[in-house]
Amino acid sequence: MKQIKLFFLLFLLTILPLNAYPWGMKGHYIAGEITDKYLTARAKKKIEKIFSNATVAQMSVWGDFMRSDNTFKDKDKWHYTNIEEGISKDIFEQVVTGREQGENVYRVGWLIQQLKNNPKDTVSLKLLIHLVQDLHCPMHLARPTDRGGNSVQITWFGQKTNLHSLWDSFLIDSQQMSYSEYSNFIYRTTAPKIPLTQYKEGMEIEWAWEIYQITEQIYRDVAKIDRHYEYIFQYKETWEKCLAEAGVHLAAILNFLYK
Numbered sequence: 001m002k003q004i005k006l007f008f009l010l011f012l013l014t015i016l017p018l019n020a021y022p023w024g025m026k027g028h029y030i031a032g033e034i035t036d037k038y039l040t041a042r043a044k045k046k047i048e049k050i051f052s053n054a055t056v057a058q059m060s061v062w063g064d065f066m067r068s069d070n071t072f073k074d075k076d077k078w079h080y081t082n083i084e085e086g087i088s089k090d091i092f093e094q095v096v097t098g099r100e101q102g103e104n105v106y107r108v109g110w111l112i113q114q115l116k117n118n119p120k121d122t123v124s125l126k127l128l129i130h131l132v133q134d135l136h137c138p139m140h141l142a143r144p145t146d147r148g149g150n151s152v153q154i155t156w157f158g159q160k161t162n163l164h165s166l167w168d169s170f171l172i173d174s175q176q177m178s179y180s181e182y183s184n185f186i187y188r189t190t191a192p193k194i195p196l197t198q199y200k201e202g203m204e205i206e207w208a209w210e211i212y213q214i215t216e217q218i219y220r221d222v223a224k225i226d227r228h229y230e231y232i233f234q235y236k237e238t239w240e241k242c243l244a245e246a247g248v249h250l251a252a253i254l255n256f257l258y259k
Contacts, residue, residue: 023137024169025061026179027243031133032057033183034247035254038196043258050120056129056254057183063130077103078127079134081208082144085216089209096208104135108204115257129250135208136246138215139167149218154225163222171239174232183247190237190244199256207249214238 023031035056039047051059063079066072081096081104096102097109111128115121134140142148142164149163156170175182224231 023133023243024172025064026169026182027137027172028060028064028130028133029057029179030172030183030186030243031136031246031250032060032129033180034187034191034244035129035250037187038191038248038251038255040255040259043255046119046258047125047254050122050125056250059126060129060133062126063134066126075127078107078131080104080140080142080148081106082148083141083212083215085143085219092209092212093205096205104131104140105204105208108132108135109202112201112253112257119257128253132204132250132253133246135204136211136242136249137167138211138218138242139164141208141212141215143219152222154222156225157228163218163225166225167218167239171232171235172243175236186240186244186247190240191248194241194244194248196248196252196255199252203249203252207245211242214242 032055036044039056047056048054067076081102083092083095087095096105099106108128108131111124111131114124115128118124139149146152147164149167150165152163154161154163154166156166161170172182177185218235221231221234224234
């Protein structure tokens with residue numbers, strides 16, 4: 001019996017994403033649901049055919065689950081970009097366009113090129129969906145000195161956690177909605193303010209720069225986290241805008257690739 005319980009525990013640890021992963025499952029599903037709403041009929045049909053009728057939302061968390069497979073171990077760094085604080089836009093662009101330093105942002109552009117050449121590359125499509133969502137999570141453009149906020153210890157409503165996990169999951173969970181309820185709320189209230197423009201090469205760099213500005217503000221406001229409700233009130237529109245942009249920007253890319 002003890003062996004069965006141990007096996008079950010190890011199984012759970014294998015399949016469940018860690019707290020350090022971006023957005024948490026709910027955030028990824030929310031962004032994916034928003035993307036699905038902005039896909040053209042043609043793009044939607046092509047993508048669902050590649051995924052055997054699964055939707056973008058349903059495939060949004062594959063990029064985290066695959067990290068339990070050692071075959072994909074070399075792709076762990078694709079989920080984030082380490083950025084020092086207070087750098088200029090010119091330096092920022094140099095970092096995020098470099099293969100070694102700018103992993104997440106660089107790989108988004110790289111995967112787009114891969115899919116232009118082979119639109120039916122299922123693995124690349126799954127990774128692209130997930131990594132575009134990662135790009136819009138502020139703590140995935142965070143500082144290497146604290147492991148993207150993972151080493152910044154905080155207490156959230158009596159629970160010890162860290163800055164990264166706060167922005168992954170805790171803020172989203174504070175709204176106490178299912179991912180479908182929350183995605184519909186953001187789709188109706190926030191997403192309409194974000195224009196669905198045609199994707200052009202390099203747009204992901206501009207998106208990342210905007211997220212980096214948010215990340216810098218988050219670090220400046222760490223001391224405010226103890227005032228939990230005030231912090232939620234201050235940042236609610238921010239994280240909802242990030243989720244909305246993740247959905248709308250991904251839709252722009254997929255409509256471009258599968259037009």
